[in-house]
Amino acid sequence: MRWARIDHAGTPSYAIVEGETLIPVRGSPFATWERTATTLKLAETKLLVPVVPPTFYACGMNYAEHVRAVAAKIGQPPNLPTRPEIGYRANNALIAQGETIVIPADATDKVQYEGELVAVIGKTCKHLTRDNALEAVLGYTIGNDVSERTWQRSDRTMYRSKNTDTFKPMGPWIETAVDLDALRTRVRLNGKQIIEFHTNEMVFGVVDFLVEMTRYITLHPGDVVWMGTEGECADMKHGDLCEVEITGIGTLSNPVARATA
């Protein structure tokens, strides 16, 4: 089942995606819901960020080739994480399918995509086990962890390198029927595929993170966990279109513009 969050006559509403049709519901997939009698055309409906998370979690350094590529760039030996330690991103930076990634006027040219699988938490949970961790996941969406590499290196925190407004595209929707091992992530820039990787070949997987996090942390409905990216990333510039496809989920597409002041 596919859950979109839409602008329905000025009000955010959840809707079931069936092919090219949307069926708005009363309620939400995080609680109870029922179909309305309305149908809308997907192509004519404004999609919103599929959820505004109570807490926005993100892994860094969770794919081996990406860790090696980053290490090579800064001239240091690769340092693979030995434990699933989660980090954070910020809601101000979220944008939806089709919205524009705006590069600030004072950013360098090193603004890069990172195509990521996003686990969307469906219920309140703590002390998850390896056996029940995936039951806490409502479904999966796609994230683009846009990063300004110069600031990422120079700053003490990631407030502007990764959390500048518009730097966190997420969508287009939440897919609940996902076979993690079958997924492949593909990133295209202006229609040209730059990278393709097995989405689930992570240093630590979704279960590893959820079990470790919930030793200390209560997860809540709508929390999101961005799972990191693989390989080297390329620069994006004004006028580009960046697409992150994860097979079985969909494609997150965002144009790129540079602010003039």
Add this chain to the structure above:
Amino acid sequence: MRWARIDHAGTPSYAIVEGETLIPVRGSPFATWERTATTLKLAETKLLVPVVPPTFYACGMNYAEHVRAVAAKIGQPPNLPTRPEIGYRANNALIAQGETIVIPADATDKVQYEGELVAVIGKTCKHLTRDNALEAVLGYTIGNDVSERTWQRSDRTMYRSKNTDTFKPMGPWIETAVDLDALRTRVRLNGKQIIEFHTNEMVFGVVDFLVEMTRYITLHPGDVVWMGTEGECADMKHGDLCEVEITGIGTLSNPVARATA
């Protein structure tokens, strides 16, 4: 004016604090509101966290003596920040006035308070200037940035050292009439004052942070910015009561317990 958020017959509601009386309102201080005809006794009402922030911002290393104390402990030269770079904390960890800070069973004895001023954002804003930055602040509350120092040193991220459930007491309410330069912060453990400092003698002040953050970030109503702490911090243990007072705002009190498993 003092704004509390209360459990009003099972529903969260904002209320004006007048002495020992609470007057619930319809609406919220972040939008429009009007007084109801109800009055409640402050002492008999359950206070909630005064706001659940869309994004939870926090400064680290924002008082000179604290930076020096931390540096001395780890045997490194003090490294005062040269720019106001903001970090993040997580909503899962928030607890209200009077609720218990629970130390996980596997934590070390190095679990410490950090008494902090918290700026509560009142409106949507970007590109604030030094002249108008404080107009974006609805008021101020108090935070206790509880920290497990062993994990803070050993882990790559602060997911458990600072964001374990219950590690972020915030309250008791939001005070809108604040003279920043007059404030003094006092931390008491079991009634004994451990430290007192001039709240506003920060490395970078509220205006510095808001101006720098909003070069890149849109702030939203209810966002909170925790401003850091001064001096050395002491360990808290099972059975302790930790109080953070900021003159002119109030006192945030939380008991401490250690989980047994």
